[in-house]
Amino acid sequence: MSEPIYQTDALIAEDIDAYLETHQHKTMLRFITCGSVDDGKSTLIGRLLYDSKMIFEDQLATLESDSKRVGTQGQEIDFALLVDGLAAEREQGITIDVAYRFFATEKRKFIVADCPGHEQYTRNMVTGASTADLAAILIDARKGVLVQTRRHSFLCHQLGIKNLVLAVNKMDLIDYDQAQFDAIVADYKEFADSIGIENFTAIPMSGLAGDNITSQSENTSWYDGPTLIEHLEQVEVRSDVNAAKAFSMPVQWVNRPNLDFRGFSGLIATGSVKPGDTVRSLPSGKTSTVKSVVTMDGNLDSAIAGQSVTVTLVDEIDCSRGDVLAAADNPPEVADQFESTIVWMDEDPLVVGRAYWMKLGTQMVSVTIAEPKYEINVNTMQHLAAKTLELNSIGVAELTTDKRIVFAPYTENRSLGGYILIDKITNRTVGAGMLHFSLRRAQNVHWQASDITRQHHAEMKNQTPRVLWFTGLSGSGKSTIANEVEKQLAIMNRHTFLLDGDNVRHGLNKDLGFTESDRIENIRRIGEVAKLMTDAGLIVLTAFISPFRADRKLVRDMLEDHEFIEIHVDTPLEVAEQRDVKGLYKKARAGELKNFTGIDSPYEEPESPEIRVSTVQMSPQEAADYIIKKILPLK
Known part of the structure; x- marks a missing residue:
């Protein structure tokens, strides 16, 4: 095993320079510890940090003090406290958030993420696993394979982590029983085979006692495999795998410090790039040749996966943030x-x-x-x-x-x-x-181009296409006001079409109910129809409850800038319920009509509509007059 690197407050300047020079070219392994609650993940990481001498003197003093205060079951140091930084974690003895820690040996640098074991924090575990090269799946030797063991293993497999360590922890609590270790490994292998995990490395260990963490344990003389740190030093890191693939680099920033320089900055995801390579910009598909590969330290002869660089091209091609530069002959x-x-x-x-x-x-x-x-x-x-x-x-x-x-x-x-x-x-x-x-x-499916553009359609009608989107509770007066507005626009010789909620459900949306997902689909379809009508140059009026802000925004995003005009017909629930022209509120109150907006389904009022009218303060005619004035001029 490699000698550990010592890091203390006494490092002098030349030692620091030598240290940095020695370590800057080492490979970096990112790994996570995961598994069920109280399997010893935080303790294991704390032990790795402690044994690797990656703790400053003041941190060690604080750790010893906290260990005495918290209580460590006869041990002088509670290693988990090195990782569990939140007050709630220390109080409950659990991990809630993902904690990242750095340590190093002579052979490699490491970033380890301690992931929470509780099911409610599975999302935190996914965050930690998303960048990991290796996962250490911890199992309490007393409990064996648990539900959360399976959940985390499956997620690691889905997230593409190829290197798995089955860390059978707390072996000291079962007297280092080989038979029980072998039974756990067999049980886990059966599960691993069922989800497509091809191989894993099983290590018997004790995070608290230090067995098989950084050195071979005499307590497991029957085990002849590597220690945890030896295995971590040997596994292949993802950057090495990615470097062998075709070049791809998502563009994070177009670097334009002056008129004489235009480069595309990003982190190389896969492959390598060098001057003279032919690359393709996606999704446009335009190709060019790499002119230079630039970094803060100067130009490079080549760069590989994992490096952040700026690539300049021979040709001026359309490429911006969100685009991807890739090998021209093997693009994504x-x-x-x-x-x-x-x-x-x-x-x-x-x-x-x-x-x-x-x-x-x-x-x-x-x-x-x-x-x-x-x-x-x-x-x-x-x-x-x-x-x-x-x-x-x-x-x-x-x-x-x-x-x-x-x-x-x-x-x-x-x-x-x-x-x-x-x-x-x-x-x-x-x-x-x-x-x-x-x-x-x-x-x-490809978009078919048309020689007659939407601009031409609008010019023929001498108007600017718009969507006047009336939204409000049932009984607020949306349809009545929309009808009045359309009549006034007709008098002005404007080309319009009114889409009413009830009318559309007789045909286009007759297959939809009133569940939340059906309401969303209802509005999505109406938005698509309204967009087609604006392409034809029409002024479209829509009268729908459309209760959800996200779905109204969806329609707004479909249209050109300033074409979507949200009109909130603002009527209090009690007033709309008093009107109850169609008797719907009465049915909803009686439980005969489910998912009715305002009763057992929410209505999210517009936060900043272009127009707001109150049918309590004005008549439908007055509301229509006010709306017409607001939308003028129409050309």
């Missing part, structure tokens, strides 16, 4: 429909059909998710029927983005195959996913 795919595994990470369930932000590398697009094909039971690996995905659920579904994106299957390229999902309203990260492949229909 471009598509807008995919199959994907999704890990749902939010308290609120997935809403089928709702638009979320998808962040894939440096690309940010709007995405909708179809009803899951199935949810995966991590205990049995069964495929279960599912209408949605709840917190910590793992499922497979089809995705559709609002524009074509550059991607690669996650198993081939993490940077272009892994993504996160973000709620458009709250900006919360709600999910993470791994793309499998593009759908064939995404490659077979």
Whole structure:
């Protein structure tokens, strides 16, 4: 085993320089510890830091003091306290957040992520695993393989972690019994084979006692495999694997400090690049030749996966943030429909059909998710029927983005195959996913160009296309006011069309109900129809409850700037309920009408509509007059 590197407050300047020079060229291994609650993950990492002498003197003094205060069951030092930094973690003796720690040996540098074991913090574990080269799956030797062991193993496999260590911990509590160790390994192997894990390295250890962590333990004379640190020093890191693949680099920034320099900056995801290479910019498909590879330290003869560089090209081609530079003869795919595994990470369930932000590398697009094909039971690996995905659920579904994106299957390229999902309203990260492949229909459907443009249609009608989107509670007066506005526009010889909620449900949307997902699909279809009508140069009026802000924003994003005019017909619930022209509120109150907006389904009022009218303060005619004045001029 390599001699550990010592780091103390007494390092003088020349020692620091020598230290940095020695270590700057070492490979870096990122790994995680995961498994069930109280399997000893934090203690194991603390032991690694302690044995590697990566603790400053003041930290050691604090650790010894905290250990005495917390109580360590006869041990002088509670190693878990080195990692559990949150007050709540120390109080409860659990890990909540992902804690990252650095240490090094003579052979390699390491970044380790201590992931929480509780099921409710599975999303935190996914975060830690997303960049890892290796996962240490801890098992309490007294308990064997547990549900969370299976869950974390499955997630690690789905996230593309090839190097797995089965760390059978707390062997000291079972008197280092080889038979029990072998039984645990056999049990885990049976599960691993069922989910496609081809190999793993099993090590008997004790994080608290230090058995087989940095040195061979006399207590396990029957074990002749490597210690944990020896294994960590030997495994292949992902950057070495990625370096052998074709070149790809998501563009993070167009570097333009002056008129004489234009480069494309980013982290090389796979492969290598050097001056003279032919590269392709995606999704445009334009090709050029690499002129130079630039860094802060000067130009490079070549650069490989894992390096951040600026690439300059011989030709001026269209390339911006979110695009991808790739080997011209082996570029990634471009598509807008995919199959994907999704890990749902939010308290609120997935809403089928709702638009979320998808962040894939440096690309940010709007995405909708179809009803899951199935949810995966991590205990049995069964495929279960599912209408949605709840917190910590793992499922497979089809995705559709609002524009074509550059991607690669996650198993081939993490940077272009892994993504996160973000709620458009709250900006919360709600999910993470791994793309499998593009759908064939995404490659077979092409946009057919037309010689008569939308601008020509608008000029023929002598007007600017608009969508006047009336939203409000049932009974607020949306349809009545929209009808009055259209009559006034007709008198002004304007070309219009009114889409009313009830009328559309007689035909185009007759197959939809009133569940949240059906309401979303209802609005999505109306948005697509409204967009086609604006392409024809029309002024479109729509009268729909459209209760959700995210779905109104979805329609706004479909249209050109300033074409979407949100009109909130602001009527209090009690007033709308008093009117109850159609008797719907009465039925909803009696429980005869489910998912009725304002009663048992929410209405999210517009936060900043272009126009707001109150039917309590003005008549439908007065409201229509006010709206007409607001939207003028029409050309």
